[in-house]
Amino acid sequence: MVDEYKLVIGVRKDLDMGKGKIAAQASHAAVNCALWAEKHDKKAFKHWESSGQKKVVIRLANKDELMRLKGESEILGLFTSVISDAGFTQVEPGSVTCIGIGPAEESIIDQITQKYPLL
């Protein structure tokens, strides 16, 4: 059986961002991950794109949890994109808001992301 590929986006819950803000921040992460994979991991990109660009959005408690997940992703060799907001609205300038991970094989990325609740 072929493993599915997915992109995981982790969003900080503690910043209390609104729906539109979250959508924009998550989109930044997703675009960065997709463009990176298209250039540097064509196999993952192709599998992911042709199977519907699966995306899962999870909830992270705070910046510490986000940075820990970044570290765990890197140990597994997964690409990450950490998004900082310009901070004109809602959050402090430079605040880390979310992280994109992958796209990567589900069996690998799930090892570190599956324990988090969906947003």
Added chain:
Amino acid sequence: MVDEYKLVIGVRKDLDMGKGKIAAQASHAAVNCALWAEKHDKKAFKHWESSGQKKVVIRLANKDELMRLKGESEILGLFTSVISDAGFTQVEPGSVTCIGIGPAEESIIDQITQKYPLL
């Protein structure tokens, strides 16, 4: 003065999607728009990417409003990506959830999107 480039994502309000659902649907639209521009409108992509990938998320009342905006975008020659959800959760299978427009010059895209409220 150089015109800024931005990508606009319009999200249907009437579906009452949760934050995570909206983030995933908006990310689909954003990724499609970014990948399209990278291939087919390199000038827009380059300007948009190098100036911070500006993204604006607006609120659309319903499917009619979304499809009207798609029509108006096409009249202006702007790329659009309409997202339909597989519908496993929250919405009916095949529901149109959001639209991505651009990236395009602000002075052009604003003509048809500026009247909508931010999400």
